[in-house]
């Protein structure tokens with residue numbers, strides 16, 4: 522029997538192929554985004570923002586979501602939690618595209634998509650409130666995410682996270698991708714994260730690793746995405762500490778990877794057991 526996969530850490534905007542982004546840009550009278558070539562996080566973010574500028578209408582969103590659903594079906598990914606960052610998409614018409622496409626792909630490809638809506642460190646409270654409103658009002662949203670400059674404390678966003686939690690949403694902030702272990706500790710102890718996106722710098726803090734393992738907080742790690750920005754976390758040591766891990770593509774089109782490739786890499790290069798990674802993705806989903 523073919524294994525059914527799940528993926529928990531994927532950004533919708535990072536799934537858009539360069540060809541599709543270029544076509545969307547042309548349709549909106551914009552220059553095409555630069556090639557997906559970068560070597561650090563700021564280079565990556567510049568490309569990411571350019572791709573986001575091409576995604577403005579409901580039809581744009583429907584197209585990119587359906588394209589990703591096709592890629593999911595090819596890899597036997599039955600379920601994915603896709604993150605989306607409202608601060609990079611003005612207006613609200615595009616939300617209809619999320620809803621339409623999510624319904625469509627169930628029938629067309631037999632795949633299920635759920636949404637995480639991202640707050641942003643350092644954005645205005647007004648923008649983050651808007652993201653929360655979209656999260657609370659949109660079909661298929663199962664949680665909030667958090668992205669942005671990790672040197673900016675996330676504690677001002679706690680009231681928004683609490684409002685989401687009161688309505689049944691879960692929370693997976695990015696922490697410890699480039700920031701140190703204290704950023705992961707804040708995500709766990711202040712924001713009460715259910716899962717962490719990346720979290721790899723926790724490897725430097727033994728007592729924090731113990732907290733993650735004891736509270737059963739899963740780190741959703743992304744080996745190729747880390748490598749593209751020059752980082753080589755010690756996944757073997759993270760796994761040996763007893764912390765739950767899943768592997769993920771993060772931004773598959775921009776990174777130039779797939780979930781199945783990440784699963785292969787995790788086993789071949791990082792000593793992580795493929796079967797453990799697959800079962801953890803189902804166990805730690807927000808469904």
Ligand SMILES: [Zn+2]
Nearest residue numbers: 530695718771
């Ligand atoms: Zn990410």
